[in-house]
Amino acid sequence: VTTSELASLVCSTNLSSIPQPAIEEAKNSLLNYMGVAIGASRHAMIDMLLDVTHEWGRNQEAQVLGRPERVDIYTASMANGMSAHIFDYDDTLLDTVLHPSAPVFPALMAYAEKHEVSGRDMLAAFVLGVEVSQRIGQVVYPSSYDKGWHMTGHVGQFGAAVSVGCLMGLSTEQMQHALGIAATQPVGLREMFGTYTKPFHPGRASANGLLAALLAQKGFTSSTQSLEALRGFLRVTSEATDFSRLTSEWGANWEIMKNSYKPFPCGIVIHPAIDAAVNLHKKGVSADNVERIEIEVNPLVLELTGKKTPRDGLEAKFSVFHCVAAGLLDGWVGLVQFEDSRVTAEDVVEMRSRVHATIDTGIAEDQVRVKAYEKCGKVHELFIEHAIGSIENPMTKEQLVQKFVGATQGILDRAHQENLIEETWNLDKAASLKNLVSICAASE
């Protein structure tokens, strides 16, 4: 009776009982989600999706983040879920590789926007939605992932269904049906990585979860033991046999508290080096005074990202040399630093030539040692023990703001960026999402 126990726990958890630290983390997740979604919102694949759905003649009750369009809540779920994952820059629950926000927030926010839900209820429902998708993820991981399922599409729809279902006030039985309708629609093969279809997964998962909740609310039926049954979700898509995590220690901790945010939009292996470069920038090391930068890195870094002279943004993601140069010059490495024009800019190319790397097996994957030699003879030495964004060194609210500003540059103007940050930090006191959402539209 596992699905029924889980549904019962969810339905008996009052939204107002979600503790404030979890709500705060939900706000961090929200700012990060909106930043990466807005940042990618002009990608060609969003144009394609909206071209298709435009012909279906949808109404205009939910905002497409970072764009002028308003669409129906189902289409908004798909579009926003996609853009949140386009740059692989969204949040991660590291023990399952689940990106929790991209499948949950789009459906939840679209529903909350339409039904004028309070900010705090929306955030609390997010905490519950993430809790459920992550717990299901913990049961099936790593076996379903190893088999070839993309975790975020594979279990994300449960989070969308549950979070929307909570706002609807579904009964336990309806919630079981919603979980069942979600269970029958797992999305996402890892084979799709590297194509538009990868970000399609959380978009599709979000819309699938939304539809599951909407149908369940109308009385649509499904299996009431969709997770644990012999031919249910867990056994069909994974080799898992221990399902206890679905319900164990419910409410003792909230999984959202372990959420992590990627500071930089590239492989995690370069993050320590970028962290060091950003620190050097803060110390005043600049193009004018630096002569040579030496980095000692874990062997994996040069194996994966040893490209000396990247020619465009995509290649630059595989060049620790570019990342260190750009981080030092610009004080951050965001989406802008991976634009083709920045990768080939004279100052970046010049600085890149001064970066020299050696490997050291004694350096851990989240570490780096850097020496910056100034022309005057001064040497800055820096050892990053845990790069920012790692569990041991999570991003601060200030860093999340910095990431948000970088990600939304060119789409939101400065005033809108500031307003949106402010609205997010105060969302748990807002009567609705109205203000927040109105600023998410394109303003530049």
Add this chain to the structure above:
Amino acid sequence: VTTSELASLVCSTNLSSIPQPAIEEAKNSLLNYMGVAIGASRHAMIDMLLDVTHEWGRNQEAQVLGRPERVDIYTASMANGMSAHIFDYDDTLLDTVLHPSAPVFPALMAYAEKHEVSGRDMLAAFVLGVEVSQRIGQVVYPSSYDKGWHMTGHVGQFGAAVSVGCLMGLSTEQMQHALGIAATQPVGLREMFGTYTKPFHPGRASANGLLAALLAQKGFTSSTQSLEALRGFLRVTSEATDFSRLTSEWGANWEIMKNSYKPFPCGIVIHPAIDAAVNLHKKGVSADNVERIEIEVNPLVLELTGKKTPRDGLEAKFSVFHCVAAGLLDGWVGLVQFEDSRVTAEDVVEMRSRVHATIDTGIAEDQVRVKAYEKCGKVHELFIEHAIGSIENPMTKEQLVQKFVGATQGILDRAHQENLIEETWNLDKAASLKNLVSICAASE
């Protein structure tokens, strides 16, 4: 390079080259599809789906079969795919248990209606769509079915994607992308059998396939080896290792030629007895003159359907006594004969009491032996060697018409039934689906 070979075969097959016998079988499939979909179109689950989608404010470019509503092509695909499978009365490719029409026709017809495709091209695209989903089904069956996938949702989306993609004239590469977007959205756990979520599967598969084709047409990318890759569809969802059937003997035969149609909306095990009862009715055996009916059946019949006094339509599906009585009285057993009011009607109850059954291990599952004793002393003896609807004794066009009329009774009036049958038989000569579709709307 299997996906690419398959896409290449599909794209190099000219719609006009599909031979006439396959087109004829496609018309049989179409009549059967429309009958069962129209027959179930007023079910509560279709109301629920349309209630949900109505709020999204769709336009009115495609017909919901059997109802007054017109909706966008995506919603039409979901609704019609669901209604086609609600009564488990649709067609079957017996070697994979794939119900080929329910996921393919809804997307294909909605697209064809909107884009004014000719009747013959639509039918030819159906043949190709079924070909592809069935071939993929042949590769994964029985391993994915045994694991717990519902074949019709599991592989049906490929047929929808390919058939619509053919009408669009997708390039081979676009077709690979469409197959990839379809591959990443398998639908349907067998655990859902017995709930509304079962017919949801072909509806969802149809819409998923349609979306895949629409996105691919816009330039959306996916894996180009979505079927055979290490983490692709075939290996993730089945234990299959031999993929040769995907492309072997392409064009030598068309799988649609093996399509089978269920004459009666109940478990196949009672079909021989109903067949016999219908034959007795034709011979003039009636309530007025019959005294006693003895049937000798395969043991499975009484094990599964031995209910002596069914109280409602659902129980009547498990009563060979009811089925024989109703078949003898009404000359057919369709949806009407499983309505509660017919099950409890005096003449049926009375006739049921005259039916007596014995088991005989020498009678095969598709056989029955019947003796009808008339009051005058005359005895009619009948042996059904292969029940209608079996591979050896397929339904004739006349019987398909009879099924269609029974299924659509109370939703289409007699004139509309006749027109729709006529339009179907002549569809390969029609310039568009316009006439056909206009008659599919509710007329009673």
